[in-house]
Amino acid sequence: MSFYDASVPAFLQILGSLSGILAKAEAHCAAKNIQPDVLLSARLYPDMLPLSKQIQLACDFSAKGCARLAHVDVPSTPDTEKTFGELRQRLANTIDYIKKFTPAQFEGGNSKEVTFPIGADKTLTLKGQEFLNRFAFPNFYFHASIAHGILRHNGVEIGKRDFLGVA
Amino acid sequence: MSFYDASVPAFLQILGSLSGILAKAEAHCAAKNIQPDVLLSARLYPDMLPLSKQIQLACDFSAKGCARLAHVDVPSTPDTEKTFGELRQRLANTIDYIKKFTPAQFEGGNSKEVTFPIGADKTLTLKGQEFLNRFAFPNFYFHASIAHGILRHNGVEIGKRDFLGVA
Numbered sequence: 001m002s003f004y005d006a007s008v009p010a011f012l013q014i015l016g017s018l019s020g021i022l023a024k025a026e027a028h029c030a031a032k033n034i035q036p037d038v039l040l041s042a043r044l045y046p047d048m049l050p051l052s053k054q055i056q057l058a059c060d061f062s063a064k065g066c067a068r069l070a071h072v073d074v075p076s077t078p079d080t081e082k083t084f085g086e087l088r089q090r091l092a093n094t095i096d097y098i099k100k101f102t103p104a105q106f107e108g109g110n111s112k113e114v115t116f117p118i119g120a121d122k123t124l125t126l127k128g129q130e131f132l133n134r135f136a137f138p139n140f141y142f143h144a145s146i147a148h149g150i151l152r153h154n155g156v157e158i159g160k161r162d163f164l165g166v167a
Numbered sequence: 168m169s170f171y172d173a174s175v176p177a178f179l180q181i182l183g184s185l186s187g188i189l190a191k192a193e194a195h196c197a198a199k200n201i202q203p204d205v206l207l208s209a210r211l212y213p214d215m216l217p218l219s220k221q222i223q224l225a226c227d228f229s230a231k232g233c234a235r236l237a238h239v240d241v242p243s244t245p246d247t248e249k250t251f252g253e254l255r256q257r258l259a260n261t262i263d264y265i266k267k268f269t270p271a272q273f274e275g276g277n278s279k280e281v282t283f284p285i286g287a288d289k290t291l292t293l294k295g296q297e298f299l300n301r302f303a304f305p306n307f308y309f310h311a312s313i314a315h316g317i318l319r320h321n322g323v324e325i326g327k328r329d330f331l332g333v334a
Contacts, residue, residue: 005277006173010300044211044320110172133177138331141305145312153211153320164305 004106007069007132011062011098014144017165018058019091021148021158026084028156036084042150053079054147055087058140059094065136066098068114069128070105171273174236174299178229178265181311184332185225186258188315188325193251195323203251209317220246221314222254225307226261232303233265235281236295237272 029036041050049057056079067074075097081087110129118124126134148163161167196203208217216224223246234241242264248254277296285291293301315330328334 005296006300009297010304013301014305044316045322048319129172130176133173134180134331137177137304138181138308139327141308142312142315142327142330145309146316148309149211149313149316152215155212160306160309163309164301 002103002106003069003108003110003128004101004103006110007106007136008066008098008101010137011066011140012095013165014141014163015058015062015091015095015098017163018055018144018147019088019095020165020167021151021156021162022055022084022088022091024158024162025151025156029084032155037082039151039154039156040082040084040087042154044146044150044153048146051147051150052081052087054143054150056081056090057143058147059090061136061140061143063094063097065132065140066101068116068131069109069136070101071109071112071114072105169270169273170236170275170277170295171268171270173277174273174303175233175265175268177304178233178307179262180332181308181330182225182229182258182262182265184330185222185311185314186255186262187332187334188318188323188329189222189251189255189258191325191329192318192323196251199322204249206318206321206323207249207251207254209321211313211317211320215313218314218317219248219254221310221317223248223257224310225314226257228303228307228310230261230264232299232307233268235283235298236276236303237268238276238279238281239272 025039026036029039040052043050064074081090110127112128113125114128114131115123115125116131148158151158159167192206193203196206207219210217227244231241248257277294279295280292281295281298282290282292283298315325318325326334
């Protein structure tokens with residue numbers, strides 16, 4: 001089994017579905033005369049991150065996750081997006097970036113060690129498979145799911161099929 | 168790389184973290200004089216599922232997912248839980264069930280086909296790895312994340328570290 005197959009397609013599926021969800025959210029704003037920024041800055045609770053940041057983090061955990069698993073330079077992308085269109089472009093750029101990886105780059109990546117930052121001045125070292133299971137996947141899916149939850153909570157008509165990317 | 172390593176530990180981590188989150192939610196109810204059922208029946212939106220069902224679905228997608236990947240009988244568990252304690256027991260039972268699988272049972276499971284129900288009267292057939300990427304993981308993480316989001320939204324003091332199970 002290929003470690004590439006165990007990671008890259010999973011990220012791509014949800015990044016694509018997030019783009020579809022944002023398109024529906026933008027259409028919802030237009031139809032209901034809602035300022036887009038109301039949804040882009042919406043949070044489930046005051047100490048949680050807003051929708052725009054949830055999308056940016058889903059992009060980061062997937063792109064950086066793949067880079068660490070393939071042992072190439074980790075990309076740094078400033079969080080400048082202020083509109084639905086810009087966030088969809090960020091997702092498109094992330095998808096393009098991840099699609100460029102090849103199965104060969106992931107070969108042996110499951111058992112090779114990955115050292116990554118946790119918090120401000122600490123790092124953790126895990127084998128690639130553990131890094132994926134314990135860090136990259138749960139963080140990625142968490143921010144993607146909370147983005148979906150924020151939009152549902154605000155009345156955007158999407159369902160779990162939109163999250164899975166099969167709607 | 169072992170297909171067991173790519174699936175079982177990921178499920179176990181989050182099932183364990185959900186148990187911890189429910190313990191904090193129950194303590195929050197006691198401290199703030201909130202009837203537990205208020206949180207157990209809380210939803211992010213009227214057409215979304217309540218907290219208790221989010222937990223039950225996380226249990227189902229992980230337990231049934233492992234059964235399908237190992238090609239053993241798929242367990243059927245009635246959703247009878249009505250308290251935090253009963254939901255934590257459901258999680259504990261699910262963890263025990265998943266812990267009994269062995270790496271040998273998952274060998275070759277990535278390329279072996281899995282046929283599973285989608286909706287009321289349709290099935291889909293995918294290779295084990297695709298089933299995990301496209302169905303089992305995103306559904307599992309979705310319900311776990313939304314459970315966390317419901318509790319955050321209702322003021323329970325948990326963070327992403329609780330979701331990751333490292334708090």
